[in-house]
Amino acid sequence: MIYNEEYETLPREVLEVLQLKRLKQAVQRVYHTVGFYRHSFDQAGVQPDDLKTLDDLKRFPFTTKQNLRDNYPFGMFAVPMSSVVSLHASSGTTGRSTVVGYTKRDIDTWSELMARSFVAAGLTKNDIIHNAYGYGLFTGGLGAHYGAVRLGASVIPMSGGNTKRQIMILQDFGPTAICCTPSYALNLAEQGKAMGVDMRSLKLRVGVFGAEPWSEKMRQEIENAFGITALNIFGLSEIMGPGVAMECIEGRHGMHVFEDHFLVETINPDTGEILPPGEVGELVFTTITKEAFPLIRYRTRDISRLIPEPCRCGRTFLRMDRVTGRSDDMLIIRGVNVFPSQIEAVLLAIPGVEPHYQLIVDRTGNLDTIEIQVEVGEQVFANADEVKVLQNMERQIVKDIKDYLGVSAKVKLVEPMTLQRFEGKASRVLDKRQI
Amino acid sequence: MKVEQISIFLENRPGGLEQVTRILKDAGINIRTLSLADTTDFGILRMIVNDVEATSRVLKENGFRASRTNVVAVEVPDRPGGLHGILAVLSGSGINVEYMYAFVERSGQNAVMIFRFDAPDKAIETLQQNGLTVLSGEKLYAS
Numbered sequence: 126m127i128y129n130e131e132y133e134t135l136p137r138e139v140l141e142v143l144q145l146k147r148l149k150q151a152v153q154r155v156y157h158t159v160g161f162y163r164h165s166f167d168q169a170g171v172q173p174d175d176l177k178t179l180d181d182l183k184r185f186p187f188t189t190k191q192n193l194r195d196n197y198p199f200g201m202f203a204v205p206m207s208s209v210v211s212l213h214a215s216s217g218t219t220g221r222s223t224v225v226g227y228t229k230r231d232i233d234t235w236s237e238l239m240a241r242s243f244v245a246a247g248l249t250k251n252d253i254i255h256n257a258y259g260y261g262l263f264t265g266g267l268g269a270h271y272g273a274v275r276l277g278a279s280v281i282p283m284s285g286g287n288t289k290r291q292i293m294i295l296q297d298f299g300p301t302a303i304c305c306t307p308s309y310a311l312n313l314a315e316q317g318k319a320m321g322v323d324m325r326s327l328k329l330r331v332g333v334f335g336a337e338p339w340s341e342k343m344r345q346e347i348e349n350a351f352g353i354t355a356l357n358i359f360g361l362s363e364i365m366g367p368g369v370a371m372e373c374i375e376g377r378h379g380m381h382v383f384e385d386h387f388l389v390e391t392i393n394p395d396t397g398e399i400l401p402p403g404e405v406g407e408l409v410f411t412t413i414t415k416e417a418f419p420l421i422r423y424r425t426r427d428i429s430r431l432i433p434e435p436c437r438c439g440r441t442f443l444r445m446d447r448v449t450g451r452s453d454d455m456l457i458i459r460g461v462n463v464f465p466s467q468i469e470a471v472l473l474a475i476p477g478v479e480p481h482y483q484l485i486v487d488r489t490g491n492l493d494t495i496e497i498q499v500e501v502g503e504q505v506f507a508n509a510d511e512v513k514v515l516q517n518m519e520r521q522i523v524k525d526i527k528d529y530l531g532v533s534a535k536v537k538l539v540e541p542m543t544l545q546r547f548e549g550k551a552s553r554v555l556d557k558r559q560i
Numbered sequence: 561m562k563v564e565q566i567s568i569f570l571e572n573r574p575g576g577l578e579q580v581t582r583i584l585k586d587a588g589i590n591i592r593t594l595s596l597a598d599t600t601d602f603g604i605l606r607m608i609v610n611d612v613e614a615t616s617r618v619l620k621e622n623g624f625r626a627s628r629t630n631v632v633a634v635e636v637p638d639r640p641g642g643l644h645g646i647l648a649v650l651s652g653s654g655i656n657v658e659y660m661y662a663f664v665e666r667s668g669q670n671a672v673m674i675f676r677f678d679a680p681d682k683a684i685e686t687l688q689q690n691g692l693t694v695l696s697g698e699k700l701y702a703s
Contacts, residue, residue, distance in 0.1 A: 501569045501602075506625045510567030510604055511658055511676075512597050537601050540571050542623040 128244035128276070129237065132385045133440045140441060143385060145179050147413035152176050152185065155419050158203040161196055162421065182388065182411065183399055188423045190223065190453075193363065198224040204417050213362055214262045216531045221467050225264075225362050226417035232271060234414055235365055238383050239272020242371035245381070245438075246331050246356050248302050250277030255295060255329075257305035257313075258336065258460075259285040263531075264366030265336050265460065269304050272368060278302075285309065285460075288316045299328040306460035307339040307347060307355070311491030314350035325352035331374070333358050335367055336460040338448050340560050357447060363423055364410045370445050379432040379444030386414045389443065390422070391431055394452035402433040407452045408445065426453045454554060456486055458493045458532045465554055468497065468534075471525045477505030477518055481544045487557040496535045497522065500544055561684050562630040563674070563697040564612045568605045569625040572598065580605060580624070587618040592700060593674065595661035608633075608663070608674065610701050632680055633663060633700055635670040635693035643673065649690045655683045667695060 127133050135143065152173040155162040166172065169186040176182065193201060202209065209226040216222060227235065248254070254273045258265030266284055273280035281300055283291055291313060295303075303310065310332060317324045329351050335358035347355045359380045360367035369387055370380035382389045391406035392399055400406040408425045412418075428451060432444040456463045465484060472478045479502040487494050505518060519536045526534045570576045577596070584591060594607040609615045612628060619626040636642045650657065656678040663672035672695060677683040684694050 501625050503625065506567075506569055507627045510565075510606065510627050510629045512599055512604060515569075515602065515604075516599065538569070538571075540569060540576075540623070541625050543571070 126244050126247060126249070127439065128241040133241065133381075133383075133442065135385070135441055137441055140384060141179060144388060144413060147385075148179065148182065148388065148411065149173070149176055151411070151413045151415075151419055152421060155203055155421060159201060159419075161192060161201060165192075179388070182390075182422065185421055187397065187409065188420050190363075190424070190426070193223045194221060197222070199226070201420075202226050202417055203419050204228055209417050211267075212262075213264045213267075213366065215362055216262075216461055216463065216467075216529070221464070221470060223363060228416040231365075231416050231418075234386060235268060235368060236271035236275040238365065238368035238386065239268055240275040241272075241383065242333065242358055242368050243272055243276050243278065243302070245371045245373040245440075246302065246333050247354070247374040248276065248278060248331060252302050253279045253281065253298060253300040253328075255281045255283055255291075255298070255300035255303040257283045257285060257291060257303065257309060258367070263461070264360070264362040268360065268366035268368055269333070288313060289320065292317045292320060292322055295324075295327050295329070296322060301328050302331045302333065303329055303351075303353075304333040304335075304358075306336045307334040307343050308337060308459060308488070308491050308493060310334060310347050310355075311343070311350065314347070315490060324350055327351065329353050331356065333371075335359055337457040338450070338560060340447070343560065359445065359448065361425060361427075363418075363420060364412060364425075365415070369410070372444075373436065373438040373440060375438035376436045376444070379436075379446050381436065381438075381440050381442040381444050384442045387412055389431065389445065391429070392424075394424075394426075394428070402431040402443070405430045405449075408448075426451050426455060428452055456484075456495075456554065456556070458486065458495050461531050463495075463530050463532055467530055468526065469553075471529050472497070472499065472522065475518070475521055475525060477502050478522065479503075481541075481546075482553060483544050484554045485557065486554065488559070493558065494535065495532060496537055497526070498537045498539050498544060500541050501538050503541075561632070561694045561696055562680055563608060563633045563695070563700055565629045565631045565674070565676075566607050566609060566612060566615050566619070567627050567629050568607075568619060570596075570603045570605055572601055572603060576603075577605065579622075580619070583618055583622050583624075584609070584615065587614060589615050589618070593661070593664045595659075595674075597659065606659075606661070608700055612701070629676065630680055632675045632677060632683055632687075633695040633697075634673050634675060634687060635667050635695060636673050638666070638669060638671050642671070646673075646687070646692060649686060649692070650677075650683060653682070653686045655679055655686065663700065667693075667699075672700075 211227045214224045260266030332355045357372045359370040370382040372380045388411040390409040394407040427448045481500040483498045485496040590610040592608040658676040660675045
């Protein structure tokens, strides 16, 4: 099934004409409305008028996460705040988070793309969708919500957490579809089993999972645990949120990038050189219809490859394969994006904590865990030799990490000089997860 | 009249304590008494030793987080209600005990308790006013 048959099956040559028209408008608009782009285009010696073909896009400079941070909070916005109807943000301490804005039309587009995604998963207005993506500044919850409403399905705005209650609602409300992070799906299955609920007998038939990397093995586990078809969705808040690309139930192999709104490239992350379709590299997206927060050649740091072969579902959009990794040090902990530098910023703001720490990421059962090992500083121990002082410090770290980054961490105080010292680039993360 | 105590941060791992006792043995230091406060992840080892300076130095040289804290050593009559008498005096004056542990040796007919107070000077004054014996550091380190 296809939600917007006209656009989703455009012949490639017609699609490319549409893309070029939209891209030309987009580069003109950003050049004239966003100071950052005027500066970066000028510096690269390229003008909006230089864009004559889609291929000319490669002459334009990349936009990076750092550029977004440098322009915190609203510096990258291309419309006045009076035209912005909604804001979302990535987690992070001030200046380290990324704020994105949407005009009314952007929300409209987003709703349509999520509706397309649900239809690609075989859903209709007769479905009940249990939405366990987090609602709030995170784009997952509201993005899926908008799409469900646009489709006319019944959405249960469950948000994350409260697992026992989720299982009760899965039983009592009888949703036919679920969306959440894949690791949370497995957690739900496990909890349900512990509560004696036969998760395979629920009315669920489809799951739309994303916001973190997962594998074919996890897909099988989820499908077996719930007796459903599990599909992969891709998105990132900078570009839109969920619904940038979606796997179709017919193909179940790669996610169709909604190319009438986004252009996608793969590059060599070290050289920036464009790779031919099919080769593994870093995904780069350009938004061609976004009004409030347009991005030209945004480096996602997500590693994947494009699948140029046509799909049996009839959509003409390129597919992207599963994201298999990152070209930077960003961690995804239970669907929340966290940079080690953000954790460091939180730690160093706490009196008595010294800049020697190590992050240990693991997966217990189906949930990601993060342990922060911190050396006990001279100062904190000199002032008091009491257990409660150290425990208060531990609690402070846990609370601040939760407050600023939205991640529940475990803190372990360790003896001085026991953590590795680095000369040059520090690698403070030990990721033991086997996904 | 305060006594200097050495406190060491220890991770909860096998061999942690043994490492400390070995360092002290090699430095010829005599542990007069000790107590270990533990949590799930870490512990704090508190000791009265015969040479505070040397202990502090060798521990720091070996990479331990060691600090020196003032505690108060009080003679406790070795009979029912002995400890209670002391605590009653303290509680009457609003003095809080952070932690306490026993000294291994006796002082004459009395036992000796080590106290960490939130207000040590006031505690000493109160105890002495009530006729209780507070022992000096020199006496404990060397006896």
